[in-house]
Amino acid sequence: MPMHNSEIADSFERLADLLEIESANPFRVRAYRNAARTVRGYPRGMSDLLEDGEDLSELPDIGKDLAEKIHVMVETGKLPLLEEVESRTPPALSELMKIEGLGAIRVKTLYKKLKVKSLDDLKTAAQDGKIREVSGFGEKSEEKIRKHIERYAGGQERTKLMDAEDIAKPLVEYLKKAEGIKDIIIAGSYRRRKETVGDLDILVTAKRGLTGKKGESSIMGHFTDYDEVDEVVSKGKTRSTVYLRSGMQVDLRVVPQVSYGAAQHYFTGSKSHNIAVRTMGVKKGYKINEYGVFKGGKRIAGETEKSVYEKVGLPYIPPELRESRGELDAAKEGKLPKLITLEDIRGNLHTHTKATDGRNTLKEMAQAASELGYEYLGITDHSKRLTVAKGLNKKRLLEQIEEIDKLNEKLDDIVLLKSIEVDILEDGSLDLPDSVLKKLDYVVGSIHHKFDLSRKKQTERILKAMDNDYFSILGHPSGRLINERDAYEIDLEKVLRGARDSGCFIELNAQPERLDLTDDGCKMAKEMGVKISIATDAHSSSNLNYMRFGVDQARRGWLEAKDVINCRSLKELKKLFKK
DNA sequence: GCCGTTTTCGGCCCGACTGTTTTCAGTCG
Numbered sequence: 001m002p003m004h005n006s007e008i009a010d011s012f013e014r015l016a017d018l019l020e021i022e023s024a025n026p027f028r029v030r031a032y033r034n035a036a037r038t039v040r041g042y043p044r045g046m047s048d049l050l051e052d053g054e055d056l057s058e059l060p061d062i063g064k065d066l067a068e069k070i071h072v073m074v075e076t077g078k079l080p081l082l083e084e085v086e087s088r089t090p091p092a093l094s095e096l097m098k099i100e101g102l103g104a105i106r107v108k109t110l111y112k113k114l115k116v117k118s119l120d121d122l123k124t125a126a127q128d129g130k131i132r133e134v135s136g137f138g139e140k141s142e143e144k145i146r147k148h149i150e151r152y153a154g155g156q157e158r159t160k161l162m163d164a165e166d167i168a169k170p171l172v173e174y175l176k177k178a179e180g181i182k183d184i185i186i187a188g189s190y191r192r193r194k195e196t197v198g199d200l201d202i203l204v205t206a207k208r209g210l211t212g213k214k215g216e217s218s219i220m221g222h223f224t225d226y227d228e229v230d231e232v233v234s235k236g237k238t239r240s241t242v243y244l245r246s247g248m249q250v251d252l253r254v255v256p257q258v259s260y261g262a263a264q265h266y267f268t269g270s271k272s273h274n275i276a277v278r279t280m281g282v283k284k285g286y287k288i289n290e291y292g293v294f295k296g297g298k299r300i301a302g303e304t305e306k307s308v309y310e311k312v313g314l315p316y317i318p319p320e321l322r323e324s325r326g327e328l329d330a331a332k333e334g335k336l337p338k339l340i341t342l343e344d345i346r347g348n349l350h351t352h353t354k355a356t357d358g359r360n361t362l363k364e365m366a367q368a369a370s371e372l373g374y375e376y377l378g379i380t381d382h383s384k385r386l387t388v389a390k391g392l393n394k395k396r397l398l399e400q401i402e403e404i405d406k407l408n409e410k411l412d413d414i415v416l417l418k419s420i421e422v423d424i425l426e427d428g429s430l431d432l433p434d435s436v437l438k439k440l441d442y443v444v445g446s447i448h449h450k451f452d453l454s455r456k457k458q459t460e461r462i463l464k465a466m467d468n469d470y471f472s473i474l475g476h477p478s479g480r481l482i483n484e485r486d487a488y489e490i491d492l493e494k495v496l497r498g499a500r501d502s503g504c505f506i507e508l509n510a511q512p513e514r515l516d517l518t519d520d521g522c523k524m525a526k527e528m529g530v531k532i533s534i535a536t537d538a539h540s541s542s543n544l545n546y547m548r549f550g551v552d553q554a555r556r557g558w559l560e561a562k563d564v565i566n567c568r569s570l571k572e573l574k575k576l577f578k579k
Numbered sequence: 580g581c582c583g584t585t586t587t588c589g590g591c592c593c594g595a596c597t598g599t600t601t602t603c604a605g606t607c608g
Contacts, residue, residue: 027591031580063581101597103606138599201608234596234607241596241607251608253595271608278592283584289593 003047003074009040011073012066015082017094020104021111022085034061037272039070041323043520047074060272060324090117098156100148100233101141109134123149147231154247158196160482162512162549167248168200171226175252178222180206183260187267192319193552195482195515199249201267205257223252259291262302265309266290272324273317280312280328288312320555325523337558340534342551344561346569347376348544350421350444350475350507350535355400356381357389359540362400362407362416368541370414376570377414378535379404380421380444380475383431392420394436401439415570417441421475426450428464430471437470442577444507444535446475447488455489462490463498472577473533474499476509476516484513492521496528503579505565508557510536510550511543522557531565531576 016032038061039046049056056067073079096107096119110116113134114125122145125131131142159167168186175184181204185191188201206219220240224232233241233249241251255263266274266289281288286295292302293311301307306316314331318339321327330336352358353365360368362379369377381400382391392400397420404416421444423431430437430445437443445465453461465471477495478487499506506525509516514537517525525532534550536543554564561567565576 025580028580030591034581061581065580101606105605136599136604140598144597236596239595239608267608275592287592291594 003077005039005042005046008046008070008073009036011079011082012036012039014091014094015079015085017097017104018082018085018089018091021093021097021108022089023104023108031061031066035066038062041272043325043524046070050074092118095119096122099145099152101144106136109136119149119152151243151247157483158198159248160196160512161190161193161552164190164197164200164248167228167244167246168202171200171228171244171250172202174226175202175204175219175223178219180219182207182257185264187264188269191268192270192322193556195519195553199251202250202252203260203263203267204252204254205260206254219254220252255290258299258303260302261304261306262288262292262308263290265305268319268322270323273322273327276324276328277308277312277314280314284312286311318555320552321558323519323556325520337560339555340551340559340561340564340567342548344564344567345374345534345547345551347374347378347417347566347573348535348538348547349378349417349419349442349473349533349566350380350509351377351538351544352381352389352421353379355396356386356391357539362403364541365538365544366407366411366414366416368544370411372544372547374414376417376573378417378419378442378444380419382448383420383422385423385425385431386448391423391431394432397432397436398439419444419472421446423448424461424465426453426461428461428467430465430468434468434470437468440470441574442472443468443470444473444475445471447479451479451485451488453488455491458488459491459494462495466495466498466502466504469579471502471504473505473507473535475507475535476511476514476537477506477521478516478518480516481513482515487516492524493528496525496530499525499530500528505531505533505576508532508534508550508554510534510546510548510553512546512549515549515553517553517557519553519556522554522559526558526563531563532559533565535566 012032013036016029020029038059050071056062056070057064069079093107093111096102097104114130116122116125126142126146131137131145132139168190172184172186175181183205185203186200187203189197190200204219220235223240224235224242228244229242230245231243233243239253241249243249253267278288281293286293292299293308301311309316315336317327317331317336348369351365354361366377382389384391384393401418404418408416418440419442420432420440424445424447425431462474466474478490480487506517508522522532534554536546538544565573
């Protein structure tokens with residue numbers, strides 16, 4: 001079993017924590033954290049890179065030493081230095097640092113003074129009132145620790161973007177009512193449209209005259225008075241942090257208007273993108289922070305994000321690209337993609353109806369799609385193997401084909417396309433015979449069972465399915481459900497190559513809990529010349545609106561309208577489906 | 580431990596906020 005990037009990153013982070021507790025050189029500690037971030041965010045597996053003979057020390061923040069450590073980890077599954085450190089410092093101390101308000105120094109103090117070696121020890125010490133007796137701690141610290149142990153135990157899973165929207169939108173509406181608020185934006189990974197977000201970073205500017213002490217604190221007061229606030233962690237003139245009842249952490253920051261762009265840039269991240277931009281600024285003799293771009297103490301830019309990028313000689317970079325995945329080089333060379341927008345979408349190629357597990361009729365789906373301004377809507381009900389969804393057999397599919405033909409005669413502003421989401425069986429054959437598949441406009445094939453095949457077998461299964469003359473689009477290619485079910489193992493590069501060679505397309509499933517293909521997957525597909533279908537897998541007419549989540553993900557994957565088949569006209573699309 | 584148009588040594592982001600202090604250390608982002 002090859003070591004996954006996240007496991008390598010976890011080991012580096014644990015090592016960094018323990019070294020920090022041991023008071024190691026802080027820059028060495030940071031080096032491990034930086035390396036962890038690089039490895040965690042790297043689109044390709046370290047083991048794959050090594051297999052291809054790549055030199056890992058070429059990666060940012062990975063030098064000779066860490067390249068060798070990764071090599072050893074991939075080979076043996078072990079990080080000897082971590083084991084050595086863990087033999088003299090209790091490994092669980094690393095976990096204690098995840099408790100809000102506890103850093104390396106305080107964890108070390110509690111370990112030395114109270115022999116706190118684990119979360120349980122910490123809990124007991126807090127309950128017994130021992131912590132307040134340690135110098136440097138007090139009653140309040142002890143109370144906070146007690147509270148945050150519970151919060152930590154309640155889980156620290158990232159929130160799906162759609163759920164984050166449900167939490168953020170009413171809060172933003174509420175904040176807008178605060179006296180003196182001028183602009184408001186949710187920054188952070190929410191603005192980068194990442195599939196999940198950790199916390200909400202809300203940025204506001206206040207009206208002139210109200211940016212003084214009084215205006216800001218009234219905004220903060222309004223914020224912390226919000227009904228859903230469960231706990232106020234900190235509250236200051238320019239920054240406050242709360243936990244909502246949902247468990248979501250929200251940071252609110254107030255900046256003056258002249259700093260709005262710089263602050264947006266700073267708080268939108270990603271961190272590595274910001275560092276790279278700041279470094280470019282330093283080389284030009286500027287200092288860039290959340291308040292602006294400064295030259296010798298004088299602000300020379302910062303009211304808009306565009307002005308910040310301009311000062312370092314770059315065009316505006318859309319938030320979705322700010323992940324240090326090559327966007328700065330592309331921007332320097334004037335090669336940023338012209339990202340796809342929701343308006344580019346002309347149809348939806350994966351939807352279900354009442355015939356299987358959908359909620360609406362063909363006609364209702366057609367009408368809803370027409371209202372969205374679509375030219376076409378593909379109907380892809382399930383095939384017979386999926387009995388729980390009343391999957392269609394040959395006879396019922398033929399009936400649906402007839403029904404669609406009839407309906408199309410009556411519809412004048414939209415065309416329904418005949419299709420199926422056919423199950424890919426374990427051996428790579430399809431769940432319905434070619435004799436019926438060939439009557440369809442196109443075919444979506446998906447895996448709904450046997451998720452646990454080996455990577456090799458799962459890949460071969462898909463490759464074989466795509467070889468079928470009538471196969472058009474691979475549906476939800478990894479099968480993952482965010483926070484619920486891991487992706488099944490596939491060699492995506494091989495699948496993409498297979499798709500290219502057999503004239504197939506890959507779906508970006510826009511369901512907020514799927515978002516499958518990933519952003520990195522989209523980018524890889526684009527680089528390999530494989531086109532994408534962004535589709536909602538709608539099980540009701542209202543689900544058609546999930547398209548925007550798919551478009552967001554596509555933008556994170558650098559996709560342009562020309563990379564997406566459902567940005568084509570119906571005529572062009574039909575040509576694409578002819579193998 | 581990484582990095583280099585100030586290149587093999589000497590830097591490595593820093594401001595806001597809290598709590599425990601009595602002028603500041605620790606944490607966070």
